[in-house]
Structure formats: C-alpha cells, structure tokens
Amino acid sequence: MNKPIRTVSVGIMLLFLALMLNVTYLQYWRADSLDSDPENRRAVDATFSQERGAVLVGRQAVAESVPSDDRYEFQRTYAKPLLYAHATGWFNYYNAQSSDCTTCQQWIEQTQNDILSGDDDRLFVTRLVDLLSNQGQKGGNVQLTLDPEAQQAAFDGLRQTIGPDGQGSVVALDPRTGKVLAMVSLPSFDPNRLASHDLSEVNAAYEQLDADEDDPLNNRAIQTTLPPGSTFKIVTAAAAIESGEYTAADQVPGGATYQLPLTSGETGLIDNEGRSCGTSLIPFAQAMEQSCNTTFARLAVEVGADAMRDQAEAFGFNEEYFDDLQPQAESVFPRDMNEPETGQSGIGQFEVRATPLQMAMVAAGIANDGKVMRPYLVDEVQSPEFERIEATEPELLSEAVSESTANQVTELMVSTVDNGTASPAAIDGISVAGKTGTAQSGVDDVPPYAWFTSFAPADDPQVAVAIVIQKAPGIDRGEIAGGLLGGPIAKAVMEAVIR
Structure with missing residues (x-):
C-alpha cells in the first residue's frame, strides 16, 4: 500500500474511532442529561405523550390519563378538581420533564413522577414487558x-363557613399512623385548566391564578403559618404537666x-x-x-423559655417532616425569648406561628x-395493573410527652368540649x-384568625383535626371565634371518619 492510501486509511480509521467515541459519550455518559434537557423538545413530547398512572383516593382515580385525539396521545384529567387540587397538582407540557428544583411547588404529580x-426502577419488569410487546x-x-x-x-364545611371569597384550611390525621385523612385549602383551583394541550390556554390560566391576590395555588395546609392563638395552650398545658409542677x-x-x-x-397586660x-x-379544667390567657401566660413564664421551646419542638415545631408535597413551611417557636415574650408565646402569640398540619x-x-x-399522604405505590409495589410504613417522629401527660391533657380537652368553648364539636354518644383558638393578626385592619383542633373518640382516637x-x-x-366557626367543621370531619 502506497503512502497516500495508507495516510487516507489511517485518517478514516481515526474519524470512525472519533465517531464511535462521540456516539458512546452521547448515548451513555450524556444520555440522562440530554434526555432531561428542557430544550430537548422530542424528549418533552415523548414524556407528555405517554400514559401516566392514576392518583387514587379510595377506589376513585382523581387524576388519570385518557386517550386524546391530538398529537400528544393522552390527556391528563382531574376528577373533582377543586376537592383534590392541592394534593394532585397538575401535569402539563411545561413540567413534563422532571426537575431537581427543591424550592419549586411540587404536588403528587411531581413528587411521585x-x-x-x-x-421508577421498581417498574423495570413492566417496562421490559411493554418493550417486548411493542406497547407504549x-x-x-x-x-x-x-x-x-x-x-x-x-x-x-369550610366553604359553607367562609364563603366563596374566604381563605382557610382543614387537616385531618390518623393519630395512630400519621396518615393524612383530609387536606383542604381554600380558595382552590381547577388543575384541568393547567393540564390542557392548548399551551396558550395553560399560560392564560396560570397567569390568572398567579396574579390572584387570594393566592389559590398556595396550599395553606402546609405552606401558610399563622399565630395559632389559644390552640397552642395544648402545648403549654403539656409543658406544665411535664415539668412535674402540675397535674390536670x-x-x-x-x-x-x-x-x-x-x-x-x-x-x-394580659386579660x-x-x-x-x-x-x-x-x-386546671376551668382554665382550659x-x-x-392569664393562666397559660403565667404557666409559660413558670416553665421557662427553654422548656417551652423543647416542648414545642417535640411536637414538630422548627423542623420539616412532610415529604409528599413540597415545599413545607416550618412552624416556628422562637428562640432566646425573655419572660414577657415567653408569656405571650404560651398563649400562641408573640412570634409563634404554625401551619394547620402542625396543629393537627x-x-x-x-x-x-x-x-x-410522621404525617404522610402516599399510602402505597402500585404497578399499572394495581398490584402493590410498596406501602408506606408508619414512622414515629417523636415522643412529645409521657402517656400520663397525654391522658391528663386529653381530660382537659374533653372537659373543654363538654363544658367550655369547644362545645360546638360535641358528638352525641x-x-x-x-x-x-382566636389569634390576633397583629394588623389593625386584618381580623383575627379562628382556629380549632380536636380528636375523637377521646378514649380510642381515630382522627385528629385542625x-x-x-x-x-x-x-x-x-363573631370570629374558633369554636363558633371551626367546631362544626371539625365535628363533620370526625363524624365522617368515625361513621
């Protein structure tokens, strides 16, 4: 072989080698980053066109993909949209690619994407079967x-109480496991408008919701913190009894x-x-x-700022503990308080702030x-054929108080329903x-916030509500008062669970 041919041959071999290295690099090393690149429209189209699994409540699919007659093949739809919007969220072309954003709003559609x-790696066999059978x-x-x-x-109950222009939230938990039994935030929104294949319609709907001063996209159950007012007296009572200085x-x-x-x-001056x-x-029963206010402010001062903070944190203040929806606002119990501030904190004021989930x-x-x-919203994940893959195991977050203290605080709270301000939540038998709780907003032209928290049956609890x-x-x-406004809602929710 003469020199020119040999030179050309070597050059071609080097080009083939470079091509093979580049293909290997792109298909192996950079495959994931290219696939998730938001500029890769083919990947986004493919993701948006596939048949997603259902989000189930009971036996009903509250979010599912149905066949579509346009280029994207499947349309994401949401049954009872206002009822479940703050749990499901929505899935559309813009969030079709998974993101590593930890500060973005993430609903079940994102956290369980x-x-x-x-x-998911747990669906590998399912994907393999679909591939071999030439199915999507x-x-x-x-x-x-x-x-x-x-x-x-x-x-x-919440909508009837606050009306179409009101703001509020309800959270119900199974105290034995941490299961979220109800999570409602008003005002709500229709995720179907945000899941449309008409992207101009999606943009218009989102801009309208985002500009709404009532902030319907905000999940008040986990993202809004407010002074909890007198509902915080449960924590103060627990701290006083735990101190050993008092019993119920x-x-x-x-x-x-x-x-x-x-x-x-x-x-x-506290009155x-x-x-x-x-x-x-x-x-003590009369005080609850x-x-x-005079009782619980004084008790908080007696217990002391450090012990009050420790007690609040034992219930979950100053930390994040809910993973199924993001972001979660931390409920706050302040540090380094003086005695006056400690007294105000004992009645749920000063800088104490809580989410409805926290008070539940x-x-x-x-x-x-x-x-x-630890509270959780995802009960289990399933295969496309509804076979269980993995169930969430209940997890102990903390031992906030002793069993004796819990029983004594329960007695005080039962007495508050039977003989006191919480009587609107009473259930026959x-x-x-x-x-x-009625918490001052701290702003002259902003009315106070009404709070209510409860659980039932008191001797064998199945549901706790905030x-x-x-x-x-x-x-x-x-007329804004926690018992008057929140009590009937709590009663209805507890009856629905106990039924």
Missing part, C-alpha cells in the same frame, strides 16, 4: 391516604388580668376578654374550658399517648377532645 411516568410505556399508580368522605366533609387535677393561677414580668401598662377565670387560683399533629400527639407520628379560618369576608369581626 417516577412512579406515575413508569420510570405505562406508569404506575399512587394510592393516597385521603378518606373521600372526610375530604368532602372538610371541603363542604391541680389548681393553677387564675385572675382577670396578668401583668407580664418586666412590663408595665397596657402593653404587658381574658371577659371569660370566667376566677381570682388567684382556679381548677374558659381558655384563660399537636392534637394527634396527645391523642396517641404522647407519640407524634362519643367523647370528643377539643381546643379553640382548622384555620384566615379570612371570612361575610362574618363580622366580633
């Missing part, structure tokens, strides 16, 4: 923990007013807004029944003999434990 899309890839299913009757009761049968400080330490005048709280000493966990922890279970009414335009400021 690998299962729903069929990309099918996604697995996600079974939620939601109780459909409890969810409907929560939605209907003891007398506690009472009185019409209490001047916070190191203060003078109106700024440091009971006309409720009957005796004079120097009153029964009447929600005596407080009630659930008391109901479950002092043990707080069933012992109910509850606590009301309700917050953030805005109720049709209700006079003077």
